[in-house]
Amino acid sequence: MRILSGIQPSGALHLGNYFGMMKPAIELQEKGEAFYFIANYHSMTSLFDAGERRQNTLDVALDFLACGLDPKKTVFFKQSDVPEVTELTWLLTTVTPMGLLERAHSYKDKIAKGVSPNHGLFAYPVLMAADILIYDSNIVPVGRDQKQHVEMTRDIAIKFNETYGQTFVIPEPQIRDEVAVVPGMDGQKMSKSYGNTIEIFGDEKATRKKIMGIVMDSRTPQEPKPDADKNLAIQLLKLEAPRDVVKGYEDRLRAGGLGYGDLKKALFDHYWGYFAPARTQRAELVTAPDYVNQVLSEGASKARAMASKTLKRARVACGLE
Numbered sequence: 001m002r003i004l005s006g007i008q009p010s011g012a013l014h015l016g017n018y019f020g021m022m023k024p025a026i027e028l029q030e031k032g033e034a035f036y037f038i039a040n041y042h043s044m045t046s047l048f049d050a051g052e053r054r055q056n057t058l059d060v061a062l063d064f065l066a067c068g069l070d071p072k073k074t075v076f077f078k079q080s081d082v083p084e085v086t087e088l089t090w091l092l093t094t095v096t097p098m099g100l101l102e103r104a105h106s107y108k109d110k111i112a113k114g115v116s117p118n119h120g121l122f123a124y125p126v127l128m129a130a131d132i133l134i135y136d137s138n139i140v141p142v143g144r145d146q147k148q149h150v151e152m153t154r155d156i157a158i159k160f161n162e163t164y165g166q167t168f169v170i171p172e173p174q175i176r177d178e179v180a181v182v183p184g185m186d187g188q189k190m191s192k193s194y195g196n197t198i199e200i201f202g203d204e205k206a207t208r209k210k211i212m213g214i215v216m217d218s219r220t221p222q223e224p225k226p227d228a229d230k231n232l233a234i235q236l237l238k239l240e241a242p243r244d245v246v247k248g249y250e251d252r253l254r255a256g257g258l259g260y261g262d263l264k265k266a267l268f269d270h271y272w273g274y275f276a277p278a279r280t281q282r283a284e285l286v287t288a289p290d291y292v293n294q295v296l297s298e299g300a301s302k303a304r305a306m307a308s309k310t311l312k313r314a315r316v317a318c319g320l321e
Contacts, residue, residue, distance in 0.1 A: 001031065001032035001033065001138050001139060002032060002033045002034075002035065002135060002136060002137050002138050002139070003025070003028050003029075003031075003032045003033065003034045003035065003137065003138070003139045003140075003141065004034075004035045004036075004131065004132050004135050004137035004139070004140050004171070005021060005025045005034075005035075005036050005037075005140060005141050005142075006036065006037045006038070006039040006042070006079065006131055007021055007022065007036075007038065007039060007060060007064075008038075008039045008040075008042050008043045009038055009039070009040055009043050009047075009053060009056035009057040009059070009060045010043040010046055010047045010056065010192055011047075011056060011192040011197075012056075012059065012192075012197075012199045012200075012201070012202070013059070013060060013063045013199065013200050013201075014190055014192070014197035014198055014199050014200060015182050015190060015197070015198050015199075015200065015236070015239065015271075016181075016182040016184070016189065016190030016191065016197065017200070018067065018200050019182050019239050020181070020182055021141065021142070022063075022064060022067055023067070024141045024174075025069075025141055026067060026068045026069055028139070028141060028174075029069065029070060029073045029074045030073070032138075032139065033075075034073065034074040034075065035074075035075045035077075035135045035137070035303060035306075036064070036069065036074055036075070036076050036077075037076070037077050037078065037079045037082075037131070037303070038057050038060045038061060038077070038078045038079060038296075039079045039131070040053060040057050040078055040079050040080050041079045041080055041085070041086070041127060042079070042124065042127065042128070043056070044120060045118060045120040045121040045124060046115070046121070046193065057078060058289075058292070061076075061292050061295070061296060062282055062285050062286060062292060063200060063201065063282065064076065065281075065282075065285055065292065065295070066201075066278045066279070066281040066282035066285055067200070067278050068278075071295045071298070071299065074299075075299045075302045075303055076295055076296065076299040077296055077299035077300040077302075077303045078296055078300060079131065081296070081297075081300035081303070081304070082134075082300060082303050082304050082307050084134060084304065084307040084308055084310075084311045085127070085130045085131060085134050085307060086127075086130075087311060088130040088133065088134050088307075088310070088311050088314060089123075089126055089127045089129075089130040091160070091314055091315075091318060092126050092129050092130055092133070092156050092160060093123065093126050095156065095159045095160050095163055096125075096126050096129075096156050096159070097159075100125075100152060100155060100156075101122055101123065101125060101126070104124070104125055104148065104149070104152065105145070105148050106124070106145070106146075106148070106149065107121060107122060107124070110193070113193065113194070115193065124149075125149050125152045125153070125156075126156065128149050128152075128153060129152065129153040129156045129157065132150070132153050132171050133153065133156075133157055133168045133169070133171070133310070134306070134307045134310045134311065135303070135306050135307065135310070136168075136169040136306070136310060137169065137171045138169065138171060138172065139171065139172055139173075139174050140153075140171050140172070140173050140174065141173075141174045141175075142173050142174070142175065144175050144181060145181055145189060146173075147173050147175060150171060150172075150173035151173070153171060154170050154171065157169075157170055157171075158170065160314075160317075160318075163318075164314075164317040164318045164319075165317055167313055167314050167317045168310075168314075182236075182239065183232060183235050183236065184196030184197060184198075185197070185198065185210065185213075185214055185232075186215075187232055198210060198211065198236070198271070200275060200278070201275065201278070201279060201282060204272065207268070207271070207272075208268050211264055211267055211268045211271070212261070212264050212265070212268070214232060214233060214264055214267075216231075216232075216233075216260040221256070221257060221258060221259035221260070222256050222257060223256055224253075224254055224255060224256040225253040225254060225256070226254055228249075228250040228251075228253035228254045229250060231250075231253060231263075233260070233263045233264050233267045234246065234249060234250055234253070234263070236267055236271075237249065237263075237266065237267050237270060240267075240270045240271050240273075240274040241266075241270040245270070249263060249266065
């Protein structure tokens, strides 16, 4: 079983990235042949500072390795180190219906949020399809909000196969329902583009201030809160604290007597403790840049070996060779 996943270096990684993609991906490296990449081509649809992209790319590599990615079990690389993916994107573009792209939820949501559209944003699903198909991927772990893109990949691959003969493996999405969408500081999906994130490796003082600033309703601590399970701090606490601890706070909210300030303090403490081992590991990796670059270089070599075979198969199928 080959597993494929990628993450954009468009800013500091946050809890949504970790629980929605990184943690499931790291767990899956024990169950199959994992190809994980830093999607720096994808970041070009929204990030236009070259220096920031370079730094973010390094930070993503550090974050992933610190959180438990094992380069001995995983092919870990930068998307741009596999140029075959851009040629495959063009081949796939020629069989992709415009209507399919126009129905993309992610594109429509970003436009609704006021994001200025460009062709890269519109054609994002085709590049994503190339990312997936070029490694003959079987499983793609994604959040529920990204499921449509994998379904679009399947549609594009089937269309190509119908047009030129059996060429691509048809992938399957793997959804973790309990962490499919991590809420941000405002209750929407946590996203850098919405400015509502809690960083994985944020500064202690700044992150504490951010968490303590989560807006709650106006009910007093003494008032019972029967909707405790819908409380934003409780939802975030569920990601990082044991179930019995979360239940204890929920029960106290329902009964009345627990102040929101105390709840948010508990949320910060559990967040800070949860990522403590990873922070230590990351600090060590920062002092070993040659090792990090070597991991990415070796991963790219393995990825290109696979990608070149798939691209040749596609080129032959459609008559370019």
